[in-house]
Amino acid sequence: MDESKELLEASGEWSSRRSFLRSFALLGAGLLGSSGVLRGERLLAAAGRSTVAGDPEVPNEQVAKILKDLFGDRPIRPGHISLDMPALAEDGRIVPVIIESDLPMTSERYVKAVHLIVDHNPDPHLAAYYLTPAIGSVAIQSRIKMKRTTWVRAILETSTGDVWAAYAHVNVSINGCG
Amino acid sequence: MTIGDARIRIPDRITRGELITVNAIVAHPMDTGFFRTADGQPIPAFFIKDVVVTYGDEQVARFEWTSGISKDPIVSFTLKADKEAPLAMAWTDNKGGIYKQSVHVAFASA
Numbered sequence: 001m002d003e004s005k006e007l008l009e010a011s012g013e014w015s016s017r018r019s020f021l022r023s024f025a026l027l028g029a030g031l032l033g034s035s036g037v038l039r040g041e042r043l044l045a046a047a048g049r050s051t052v053a054g055d056p057e058v059p060n061e062q063v064a065k066i067l068k069d070l071f072g073d074r075p076i077r078p079g080h081i082s083l084d085m086p087a088l089a090e091d092g093r094i095v096p097v098i099i100e101s102d103l104p105m106t107s108e109r110y111v112k113a114v115h116l117i118v119d120h121n122p123d124p125h126l127a128a129y130y131l132t133p134a135i136g137s138v139a140i141q142s143r144i145k146m147k148r149t150t151w152v153r154a155i156l157e158t159s160t161g162d163v164w165a166a167y168a169h170v171n172v173s174i175n176g177c178g
Numbered sequence: 179m180t181i182g183d184a185r186i187r188i189p190d191r192i193t194r195g196e197l198i199t200v201n202a203i204v205a206h207p208m209d210t211g212f213f214r215t216a217d218g219q220p221i222p223a224f225f226i227k228d229v230v231v232t233y234g235d236e237q238v239a240r241f242e243w244t245s246g247i248s249k250d251p252i253v254s255f256t257l258k259a260d261k262e263a264p265l266a267m268a269w270t271d272n273k274g275g276i277y278k279q280s281v282h283v284a285f286a287s288a
Binding site: 093094095105118121122123125126127128129130131132133134135136137139140141142143144145176177 | 199210238239249257258
């Protein structure tokens with residue numbers, strides 16, 4: 001994984017980077033026997049926005065450990081949360097994020113945490129928002145840094161232990177992490 | 179703005195029980211530790227790692243951040259305005275700096 005990243009960074013010009021990235025994605029998808037990356041690209045082409053249904057592959061051990069530590073063996077299902085991000089982020093230093101949920105915020109049932117995970121950032125578990133019923137609704141906005149093109153995961157946990165997720169694929173032009 | 183300068187914005191007119199949007203910003207470099215200066219010196223990591231939101235006596239939210247949050251962090255969230263009380267925020271960075279700001283939630287007289 002690190003070797004291929006170096007190759008990517010060394011390959012210079014954007015167009016060649018892009019074609020290399022594409023061939024790497026094809027190779028990766030072939031090896032893994034999954035069409036997740038390609039499906040994401042098609043949906044991106046069809047819709048202007050980056051939010052899509054479906055679970056992106058967990059890309060590495062680091063993200064797998066974060067998910068395991070946070071949610072154990074509980075199922076992470078898509079739904080009840082939206083993650084609104086640009087499909088193309090020109091500047092990876094400032095990428096807007098909007099997270100919303102339709103779940104209630106009552107003393108009996110509420111969203112107790114929202115986690116933001118950026119798959120290929122140096123520190124993927126970028127932020128955690130711990131909430132209480134007094135917040136009234138889940139409607140969080142922020143601005144984040146992104147190192148490169150990757151999936152972003154917004155995963156919430158309810159007070160009753162349910163876990164819901166939304167995903168966005170963001171193309172990043174300028175590395176915002178150094 | 180200098181490091182730690184913070185602002186919290188809430189609506190001008192609030193009625194009891196209303197769900198209001200709170201916008202907050204704090205001035206902070208949010209250095210990742212991965213960048214260098216023009217003459218090659220590494221810039222150490224320096225970022226807000228913890229944000230506590232208090233409404234009256236109650237802690238209503240807490241955020242855990244990393245240097246992945248953009249420079250001069252903004253955050254917005256909602257609050258159920260059910261009492262006249264201060265809304266206070268405290269941002270803590272990885273070098274122990276604590277920056278505070280508050281606004282008073284008051285209801286418009288009918």
